[in-house]
């Protein structure tokens with residue numbers, strides 16, 4: 001049977017998404033594969049401490065590379081590059097991969113035809129083993145491109161792992177925001193679980209990610225975290241959920257013990273236990 005894919009997302013950062021994901025994993029009702037899709041800030045591994053099984057390069061966008069022996073230093077490539085990625089200070093063209101956007105314009109003007117486009121490593125992805133099951137996770141290089149592609153890759157590998165191990169659930173820690181990696185993280189998920197907080201930006205960004213989920217065919221549900229920090233904000237989140245047909249699965253108060261657990265790189269399982277059981281029940285019904 002095809003495993004159910006649950007992606008935990010948040011319209012904004014700092015809502016407690018990753019802590020909740022880790023707590024959900026520790027009480028999962030079925031065999032689970034974990035997937036870290038927050039490849040810009042992969043913090044789930046800090047809480048789950050996966051033991052590395054294997055490590056793989058993530059080759060993303062093609063960037064320019066100059067054959068220095070054939071370069072005659074004419075500077076044509078530098079003048080055509082809109083991204084200031086080519087340095088001629090040594091008398092020969094040198095490409096700074098951090099700035100190269102892979103447009104290939106330089107290859108068209110080079111009289112020596114000595115610029116090639118080559119696959120460039122943008123990050124690393126891993127298979128790991130945790131106390132709660134196998135984990136596929138990844139790290140984008142600082143300044144790395146193609147985060148959406150990397151999210152797609154880890155999700156594909158998580159599905160293959162679920163097939164091999166017979167896991168019934170894939171639990172994915174998605175990225176915050178509504179950009180390309182968030183789209184890659186929710187597309188094809190059975191449920192997108194939105195973690196929010198009782199603030200104006202929490203409500204605003206929850207509705208934006210909910211719209212994204214609807215557009216990409218993932219059923220959305222909401223957890224309101226740190227609910228007692230603002231009664232007024234909590235009421236507004238509840239109203240917004242009602243008005244937009246978003247099931248509100250739980251309202252969790254701000255718990256200092258959760259903060260302490262996370263500060264010690266520990267899953268806040270015990271601290272969140274009384275909330276996580278009912279959330280799983282509702283999730284499985286959905």
Ligand code: SF4
Nearest residue numbers: 081100101103104106
């Ligand atoms: S591929 Fe485009 S961005 Fe990269 S160095 Fe060449 S012209 Fe500049």
Ligand code: SF4
Nearest residue numbers: 071072074075077110
């Ligand atoms: S256009 Fe070609 S030959 Fe001229 S500087 Fe650039 S790489 Fe060198």
